Structure formats: C-alpha cells, structure tokens
Amino acid sequence: MQTHDIRKRFLDHFIRAGHTEVPSASLILDDPNLLFVNAGMVPFKPYFLGDQTPPYERATSVQKCVRTLDIEEVGITTRHNTFFQMAGNFSFGDYFKREAITFAWTLLTDPVDDGGYGIDPTRLWPTVYLDDDEAERIWRDEIGVPAERIQRRGLKDNYWSMGVPGPCGPCSEIFYDRGPDYGVEGGPEADEDRYIEIWNLVFMENIRGEGGGKDDYEILGPLPKKNIDTGMGIERVACILQGVDNVYETDLCRPIIDLAAQLTGRGYGVGRHEDDVLFRVIADHARTSVMLIGDGVVPSNDGRGYVLRRLLRRVVRSVRLLGAGNEVSGPGGGGAGNEVSGPGGGGAGNEVSGAGNASMGRITEAVIDLMSPSYPELARQREHIVAVAVGEEASFSRTLAAGSKLFSEAADATRASGRSQISGSDAFALHDTYGFPIELTLEMASEAGLQVDRDGFTELMAEQRSRAKADATSRKSSHADQTVYREFLDRGPTVFTGFDELVSEARVLGLVAGGERIRSASPGSELEVILDRSPLYAEAGGQTADQGVITTSDGVRLSVKDVQKVGKQVWLHRVVVDEGEITEGDEVLASVDAGWRHGATQGHSGTHLVGAALRQILGPTATQAGSLNRPGYLRFDFHSASGLTDEQRAQIEQISNEAVESNFQVNTFETDLDKAKAMGAMALFGENYGDRVRVVEIGGPFSMELCGGTHVGSSAQVGPITVIGESSVGSGVRRVEAYVGMDSFRYLSKERALMAGLASSLKVPSDQVPGRVEQLVARLRDAEKALDAARAEQARAAVTGLIDEAQTVGETLVVAGRVADGVDANGLRSLVTDLRGRVADRNAVVALFSADGDKVPFAVGTTDAARAAGIKAGDVVKEIAPLVAGRGGGKPDLAQGSGTDASGVDAALVRLRDVVGGR
Known part of the structure; x- marks a missing residue:
C-alpha cells in the first residue's frame, strides 16, 4: 500500500x-x-x-x-x-x-x-x-x-x-x-x-x-x-x-536513494555501512529541505534558516563523498573555481568538489515529484524550491574553498610546532565557523601526513550539543497566558470596519491592564481596550498598525498607540488615557488618524507595485520573503541568489512609477483560496490562509496578491516611488527599500539640493558632477599612493641604521627597534623581510615595532641559520605580544601581531633579547 x-x-x-x-x-x-x-x-x-x-x-x-x-x-x-x-x-x-x-x-x-x-x-x-x-x-x-x-x-x-x-x-x-x-x-x-x-x-x-x-x-x-x-x-x-x-x-524515500546511487555510481545496501549512512542522509535531508523551503524557510545563519542550511549542506556533502560530480557549479552553470575533492573524487587541497548543479537539482526535483500528490503546493513552487537548493549548493562550494585555506594554515602551524596532530579546536573551528565537514578534515589531514585530535573535536561537539539542548529547554515555557482574553475569543472576532470607514461607533467589551481585567481606567493609565468593532488596522502582513483616538460623548479621550491581534481575531487597542475615565460597556467613537492611514495605504500599495516590478525583472523565483510598510516608506524582502545591478534597480523604479502613472484601479474582493490561486494570485510562502481569502488586484495582471491590508483607491495615489537602497539580509534573501508619496518627494528634493551644492562648489554643470568627482578621487588616490611610497622609503632608510646598531645575543644577531609611526602591518612586514634579506647569511633575528593610530603592529623574521638554532618567529611573537597588550602568531620564518599599548615597546624589545639569549 x-x-x-x-x-x-x-x-x-x-x-x-x-x-x-x-x-x-x-x-x-x-x-x-x-x-x-x-x-x-x-x-x-x-x-x-x-x-x-x-x-x-x-x-x-x-x-x-x-x-x-x-x-x-x-x-x-x-x-x-x-x-x-x-x-x-x-x-x-x-x-x-x-x-x-x-x-x-x-x-x-x-x-x-x-x-x-x-x-x-x-x-x-x-x-x-x-x-x-x-x-x-x-x-x-x-x-x-x-x-x-x-x-x-x-x-x-x-x-x-x-x-x-x-x-x-x-x-x-x-x-x-x-x-x-x-x-x-x-x-x-x-x-x-x-x-x-x-x-x-x-x-x-x-x-x-x-x-x-x-x-x-x-x-x-x-x-x-x-x-x-x-x-x-x-x-x-x-x-x-x-x-x-x-x-x-518505503516508496517516498527509496526512490531518492536509488537516484543518488545512479548519480554517484555507488550501491546502497551492498555491505558498505558508511555509504548506506550517506544515502540515508541524502534521502532524509533532501525531503525535509524541500518541505521547509515550501513553507517559506530560506538558508541563513540563525534560527530556522540555519537548520535548513545544515540539512542542505549535509546533502551536498554526502553526495560528494559518494563521488558524484567534480565541481559545484552556481546557478549560472559555471564552475566554482577551486575544488576540494573527497573519497572517490581525487586529491585534497586543489578542488572543491560536490554534487554538482545537476545532482542537487535532480534530487530536489525527485523529492517534489514524490511528495506533491499529498502536498500539491510543492509542484506550484517547484522553480523556487529548486533555485534555493541549488543556490545553497553553490554557496557551500565557496565555504569549502574558504575552509580549505584555513585547513592549510592549521596544517602548516601543526608542522611548524613539531606536532603531527591537528588540534581538536582547529577541527571544530573548521566545522563550526566554516561548516567544514569533519570527514573532509580527516581525509585532507591523512593526505597531508597528519592526524586529527578526533577526541578533542568530539568533546567540543558534545559541549555544543549540550548547549543547544539547554537552549531548547530554556525556550520551553508555560504557554502565554491568554485566559484573560478567553471571553473575547469565544465571543468571536472583532469586526474590522476600516476598509469602508475611518470612524466607527463601537462598544467597549473589556479593559485589560497588567494581564488582568479592570472595570475602568483614569487619565495617565496605559491599557488594552477591546471593542466589538473598529476601523483601526491591527498590525499584520507587514503593515504597521493604525494610530488614532477613541472618544466618548462625555469627554473621554484615549490615544491609540498600537493595535495588535490576539488569537488572530480579536483587536487589542493599546492606549493611553488622555482625558476622563473609560469604563467597560461605554459607547465610543473609534477614529483613525486620516493622515496616518493615507501614508500607510501608499506604503502598502507601493509594496505591491515594487514586488510586481521585481518579478518582471528577475522572474517568478523572486518571491516575497517579508515586508514592512509604514507611512511614506516600504521595504520588500525577496528571494534572490545575487544582488541587483544598477540597471535592474533603475528598471524596478521605472516600472513601479509607470504603474503609478497608469493610474491603475485597485480592486479588492473575497473568494475561495483555491479559486484565488487558480487566478494567479500571489501568496506569501509560509503563511497560513483560511478557506476564504481577500485578493488585492492592481491593474489586472500587473499585480494580484492575497492581502488583508488597506490600500489606495488607484495606483496614482501612491505618488512617486524612489528606491533608496538594496542590500542582503541573509543568504539568498535581498531587501529593497523605497520612499513613496511626499517622503519620496522630500528625499528627491534633498538629493537635488545636494547635487546643486556640489555643482556650485566644483564650478561645473550638474550633469558633469560625477565625472568631476571621479577625477578628484583619482587624483587623491594617486597622491595617497605617492605619500605611502615616500613614507615607505623614509622608513626603509631609517631602519637601515638598525643593522649598524644591532647587538649579538649569544650567537644570534638581533636587529630590532621601533620605526616611524604610521607604518601599518603590511609595511612593517615588508621592512622586516627587506632587513632579513640583508643579513640572510647570518644567524639573525629581525623585529620591528610601529604605532599606527591606536594599534601597535609588530613583526619578527628569522634567517635560516637562526631557525636551525631553534629560534622560530612564531614563538618569539607569542612571548613579546603580551607586553604591548596584544597577540600574534605565524610561521617559523615570519610572524607578526598587533597590540594596543605603545608604552610596552621597550619592554618587548628587552624580552625579545631574553628569549633569543635563552635559546
């Protein structure tokens, strides 16, 4: 069955x-x-x-x-x-x-x-x-x-x-x-x-x-x-x-395993337990990932998104360890660059290999096909789900590249210290910070002739799991006590009248303060008011709550600061009593601040226009991942693997404003959920809708979304839309921000005034300001390079004398001192390398300090003869760093660090000679 x-x-x-x-x-x-x-x-x-x-x-x-x-x-x-x-x-x-x-x-x-x-x-x-x-x-x-x-x-x-x-x-x-x-x-x-x-x-x-x-x-x-x-x-x-x-x-998992076996060329259930584990990880995690993405989760570095990221990366890792593919390609089909291969895939350290774009895409498609008979929404979201999964695969390839570099550094440091075992803390850092699989660390260490402190790694992993379980336990608490609202929830939902009017007659059903019912409240009190009906919008769907007032005929006045929902159906008006005494049962007038509502509807309708423009430019996978709109402002989060180009940003702004110029009628109506989806209405991933939904249509096919918010009557009422920024808010999620209406006008006015001021200062027409600024920046950059070169030459001339002043400690020549302020870490390293080259034929140590702002950079170099005598630059740095309130490290031939206490330089130089003399 x-x-x-x-x-x-x-x-x-x-x-x-x-x-x-x-x-x-x-x-x-x-x-x-x-x-x-x-x-x-x-x-x-x-x-x-x-x-x-x-x-x-x-x-x-x-x-x-x-x-x-x-x-x-x-x-x-x-x-x-x-x-x-x-x-x-x-x-x-x-x-x-x-x-x-x-x-x-x-x-x-x-x-x-x-x-x-x-x-x-x-x-x-x-x-x-x-x-x-x-x-x-x-x-x-x-x-x-x-x-x-x-x-x-x-x-x-x-x-x-x-x-x-x-x-x-x-x-x-x-x-x-x-x-x-x-x-x-x-x-x-x-x-x-x-x-x-x-x-x-x-x-x-x-x-x-x-x-x-x-x-x-x-x-x-x-x-x-x-x-x-x-x-x-x-x-x-x-x-x-x-x-x-x-x-x-079973029938919903085994086909995924069979596909993975086909893609990798390995067999399941043929006596290799390690392979069977990987196949099961692929089947389980791929299925879970598809279901999570279908419910609106996207990969990120915390919360639900982090769980999804771990699941997807374990799929990619498992397919790679089974030998499928030679590189992880991005959505555009190109190679990831460097590759790291694993079992069945070649040598470590040169490649980041993975399932490959085709493998991850095919596995995700297979899961959708298997699960969609019971969950048909997965088939409708197919393109989005596959894009998120493949995009995370490409991101993981970059992570593997970064982890490979860190592994090489850890391996070099291990050899330099004379050890043959990479520490558990290094292996844990690779895993925890870079998502680097421990199996890959073990494999690469083996190929490099090293071992890994697996016990130390396991201990740190156990501590992390213990913290995670403790955190999960601490999050568990008694359910939020909503018994004070039970009577109102049982009575039925608050009647929202705000779609049709801004002022409504209402009756006070209850007053709540400090989690308890009260009968009345006097001036200065802060409380929650429950009405039988209200024109004030309760925060939902990215739209902030209305502001307004509640009054009575005998002079009571309440300022409404916020409106929230309890049980998704009862409005809680959070108010401050300005005048009079409000009492349960009072007949009142609830009024929306008309200016606030106008701005809020502009922001909300503007969000729909910007979202529609984004989908026109980026395609249907640019689905909404969240939004916020308030009077004069909107932000729209959307799924995308990469940021917008300047041209795309300009196109989105143009399309949105063309919709404003077209003065599209804004129509709203209620219908069945299935009918709305059949009409093409956009639904927010992860949102739970009832059987009856409200559809907001702007310009027919231009924009049609499921939405319970308030909107303008026609698109022209949104006013001008100005995109003010686009940024990343997490892996695979981007954010567009914009001003609308008068806020857009004010923003553009400030920009125009700024441009006019620049044109006046530069004495060129406004359209020539960008070119003129570019010229000035280029000249400034050239001047800074010349100044840096002059400083470097001056410092090099100054340190030449340090060789003449060098002291011999034991059998080692110590060339050390403080150079001119302003030499940064890179410059200091260059000077040390230069001086070391001048004494390369001797047993010598070179150490230089500087002051660069609040930092005290320092660097130490050793010659071949000094290292043969047992003097390692990394060890020396660790000895002198505390004296300048710093730390550092590096290789035996060259190491560096940075501190914050310049007064300790003289003591560090003394300690340097003691360390060299003690060898």
Whole structure:
C-alpha cells in the first residue's frame, strides 16, 4: 500500500466517524517554544490549553512535522528522521478512551476492501499506563486483545505532556511485532526494535505542574474537559504495509536513494555501512529541505534558516563523498573555481568538489515529484524550491574553498610546532565557523601526513550539543497566558470596519491592564481596550498598525498607540488615557488618524507595485520573503541568489512609477483560496490562509496578491516611488527599500539640493558632477599612493641604521627597534623581510615595532641559520605580544601581531633579547 493511500485511508476513516478534516498547518507557527511544528497536536494547542473554543468537537489531520535535535544521528541508524507525517484524531470534550481505542483498532485491522489497513491483529501489542485499569479493560474485554499482549508501563513511557505546565494524561501505545528476525520475544518491554510503536493514544485528562524530563513533575488535578489527542506515524505504518525494514525503504524515500546511487555510481545496501549512512542522509535531508523551503524557510545563519542550511549542506556533502560530480557549479552553470575533492573524487587541497548543479537539482526535483500528490503546493513552487537548493549548493562550494585555506594554515602551524596532530579546536573551528565537514578534515589531514585530535573535536561537539539542548529547554515555557482574553475569543472576532470607514461607533467589551481585567481606567493609565468593532488596522502582513483616538460623548479621550491581534481575531487597542475615565460597556467613537492611514495605504500599495516590478525583472523565483510598510516608506524582502545591478534597480523604479502613472484601479474582493490561486494570485510562502481569502488586484495582471491590508483607491495615489537602497539580509534573501508619496518627494528634493551644492562648489554643470568627482578621487588616490611610497622609503632608510646598531645575543644577531609611526602591518612586514634579506647569511633575528593610530603592529623574521638554532618567529611573537597588550602568531620564518599599548615597546624589545639569549 502506497504512502499516499495510507494517508488518505486514515483521513477517510475519521471523516466517516464524524471528524472534521483539518489541513496540515505550515511547519512554521507563531509559537515561541517551537522552531518547527514537531507533533500533530501542535496546531490544536490553543484548544487543549483552553485559550480558544474549538470550532468542532472532533477533528482529524495529517500534520507535517520536523524534529532536528538529533540531526547528527540521522542515517547512522534507521530510526531517526527529521521530517515525518503524523496522522491524528482529536476530541475536544466529546469522546474518550473507548471510542479512541476502537477507532484506532478498526482502522488498523479492518480489511483493505473495507477501507482499513488489514494488519494481522495478533501482531499488535497495546501498552497502558501503570494504573489505567479502564484502558486495560477496554483492550482486553471489548477489543479482545489477550491480557498477555497488554503491557503496563510507567510515567516515562506511557504518560504524555507537552513538556511544560499544562494538559497531560495517560496514554496507550500500539506496537507492531515485526517477528523473531528483529529481536527477542516479550513485547515492547523486551525489545522496541522488534516491537515498533505505530500509534499513541493520549487520554488528556489532567494538568501537570513544573518540572523537567518525562517523569519529573507533579500532576496537579483534572482538566475541566477530557480530550483525546492521538498520533499515528505514517512512515512507520508504510514500513509495515510495504514489507520493508525501515522508512528509508518505503516508496517516498527509496526512490531518492536509488537516484543518488545512479548519480554517484555507488550501491546502497551492498555491505558498505558508511555509504548506506550517506544515502540515508541524502534521502532524509533532501525531503525535509524541500518541505521547509515550501513553507517559506530560506538558508541563513540563525534560527530556522540555519537548520535548513545544515540539512542542505549535509546533502551536498554526502553526495560528494559518494563521488558524484567534480565541481559545484552556481546557478549560472559555471564552475566554482577551486575544488576540494573527497573519497572517490581525487586529491585534497586543489578542488572543491560536490554534487554538482545537476545532482542537487535532480534530487530536489525527485523529492517534489514524490511528495506533491499529498502536498500539491510543492509542484506550484517547484522553480523556487529548486533555485534555493541549488543556490545553497553553490554557496557551500565557496565555504569549502574558504575552509580549505584555513585547513592549510592549521596544517602548516601543526608542522611548524613539531606536532603531527591537528588540534581538536582547529577541527571544530573548521566545522563550526566554516561548516567544514569533519570527514573532509580527516581525509585532507591523512593526505597531508597528519592526524586529527578526533577526541578533542568530539568533546567540543558534545559541549555544543549540550548547549543547544539547554537552549531548547530554556525556550520551553508555560504557554502565554491568554485566559484573560478567553471571553473575547469565544465571543468571536472583532469586526474590522476600516476598509469602508475611518470612524466607527463601537462598544467597549473589556479593559485589560497588567494581564488582568479592570472595570475602568483614569487619565495617565496605559491599557488594552477591546471593542466589538473598529476601523483601526491591527498590525499584520507587514503593515504597521493604525494610530488614532477613541472618544466618548462625555469627554473621554484615549490615544491609540498600537493595535495588535490576539488569537488572530480579536483587536487589542493599546492606549493611553488622555482625558476622563473609560469604563467597560461605554459607547465610543473609534477614529483613525486620516493622515496616518493615507501614508500607510501608499506604503502598502507601493509594496505591491515594487514586488510586481521585481518579478518582471528577475522572474517568478523572486518571491516575497517579508515586508514592512509604514507611512511614506516600504521595504520588500525577496528571494534572490545575487544582488541587483544598477540597471535592474533603475528598471524596478521605472516600472513601479509607470504603474503609478497608469493610474491603475485597485480592486479588492473575497473568494475561495483555491479559486484565488487558480487566478494567479500571489501568496506569501509560509503563511497560513483560511478557506476564504481577500485578493488585492492592481491593474489586472500587473499585480494580484492575497492581502488583508488597506490600500489606495488607484495606483496614482501612491505618488512617486524612489528606491533608496538594496542590500542582503541573509543568504539568498535581498531587501529593497523605497520612499513613496511626499517622503519620496522630500528625499528627491534633498538629493537635488545636494547635487546643486556640489555643482556650485566644483564650478561645473550638474550633469558633469560625477565625472568631476571621479577625477578628484583619482587624483587623491594617486597622491595617497605617492605619500605611502615616500613614507615607505623614509622608513626603509631609517631602519637601515638598525643593522649598524644591532647587538649579538649569544650567537644570534638581533636587529630590532621601533620605526616611524604610521607604518601599518603590511609595511612593517615588508621592512622586516627587506632587513632579513640583508643579513640572510647570518644567524639573525629581525623585529620591528610601529604605532599606527591606536594599534601597535609588530613583526619578527628569522634567517635560516637562526631557525636551525631553534629560534622560530612564531614563538618569539607569542612571548613579546603580551607586553604591548596584544597577540600574534605565524610561521617559523615570519610572524607578526598587533597590540594596543605603545608604552610596552621597550619592554618587548628587552624580552625579545631574553628569549633569543635563552635559546
């Protein structure tokens, strides 16, 4: 039975049982405790926590999940996956244990022709919590499972909670016996490799207190309503129904492995465990990466983006280690330049080899083809997903090049110190700072005749993982207490009237201050006001909140400073009481600052125009990655592997202003989500939309987007658009900033005044200012070069006398002193090299200091004879650096450093002679 069929049968089974199908939420949810959705119940947390009243009593879903805490274990065993699908059924105060157990049992054991999975019931072993006699009785007496196949387990195994104070309860897990080939008899208690868990039925009936771990907390009491939360692992059931050993053998993973084998020429499952690990990493991480990119994640150096970057780079590394390709090409198809090859790919140190553009693209395409029957949005985003994956591959090739250089330096330093083992800290720095795989470090070290302190590296990696787990634990906290808003959430959403009017009559439903309900508030108070209806826009979709006032007929006046949403549906007006006393139940007038709203609509509509212009110039992959608009200003983040050229920036500005000049009508309407997408409306990656959506159309096909913000009536009302900057905000994400309306006019006026002033000062017409400035800059550059050359010659003449003043310490000639101020590190190194050449036939050490601003650069050189006598420049530098409050290092023949205390130069020179004399 194919995985897509397994998924469909699950949903159909529970729909027939009266459950509402809830589509999978995005992997990214607004939850401070979670990097990604990691369990099927996560989207239903507000209902279980009592923050919101569920719109249904029964629900079912197949939720996308990602867990990355044990990412390094993926592939080593067949039990770790980062992406998985969790099928679940949920009851909110409706049915409980009997129905939950029955629903699960019938789906698992009913014949295939009747819509079930047809699993042999004699292979199923339920477990229950230690004192859950009710669940044990249902399994034994009503379902008919023999008592000897029902096992009781403790708090750690069969009691569920979210890991923080909140709902909890005993659970009943269902295990499948894979047979004697997989382990010993005796049920889950004896062997969880042979008996694999496929379903967990959570009977949520209690509230847990503070504590850590799975069994270190107190159960405080019963929940007001009993709930059901279950999770069935789609991939694990696929293993059973497809008769394979593990998830990597199923229909949604094995084709990826087979493709990787075709691309690399290596075999899977042919007796090479190391290769099998790499194949499994490719299958798992490629699948997870595609799902993350599809939900709006892009590679970056922190947060979710960093996780995606690690996953993609592990795919590239694994394919490369298996021998595919000879170079990593960028999106344009060209070579990356230098290459670093690995096993199966040639010598180290000269090449950065990888999967190659074709391999990464083909793997990503294969994943999309496999997953899109259940997640059709992946097919619609195909071009974007492939572009992000291939772009990260090219970026990784540059990282490998940088890491190769650092490796060479570490290898040189290791040899220079007389050691044969690269330190664990150097290997860790390569891995942590440059993303350099430890396998590649080991391989290159071997080819260089060196070893690596693997134990030291492993220890540092363990410390890093420990910190990461501690950080993840610290992020877990009790859910944000929204009980104070529960009454308003249950009442229904705030009616937003701001699309049609700027002033609305309303009633005060509630006042909240300091997290508590209050009845009234006097002048000077800061609080949140909840109204039944409001024309003030609550911050969302990149548009900042409206400002305005709330007044009453008897003189009460509140200044609205911000408007936010709670539960995505209730408006919280954050106000300061200016005059009078506001009381719950008051009838009020809520008014938007008309000037603020006008500027805000200009900024928001301008964002749509700039986004449409970007897509015209860069193509459909330039999708939105975020935005911010406020009166007179907008910024638009978009996915792109490279920055805009001056010509592209000018084109975007021109296209946007042509749209303004065209005075396009701005139309808004509501429709079904599927219809909107079929019309070509742009949706923001990672955003969760309801069944009904609002479409904003500007100029017909010019711009059509899903958007809940406020907009101008026609594009001409946006006013002039001036692009003021374009920059990078992360790997693969660029940002355009622009002014609109009067702010654009003011900006251009300042620029014009500046140009007029320059023209006047330079005594040339405005159109000749750029050429004149270029001439002046060239002359200044030439003058600076001449001055530097003169300084260098002067310094060289000055240090010549140091040879005549040199002292012999022991058998070594010491040429040392302080040169003229202003000589930088490069100049100092050149002088040391020059002086060393003049005494090259002697046992000599040359050391020079200077002062360059707040820095004290210094350099040390040694001749062949000095090094033969055991004097190494790098060692000398480390001895003298502390005396000038600095540090440094280098090779035995030449080393340098920098300090900050020029008063220590004389002491450093004395120490230099002591070090030389002590050799």
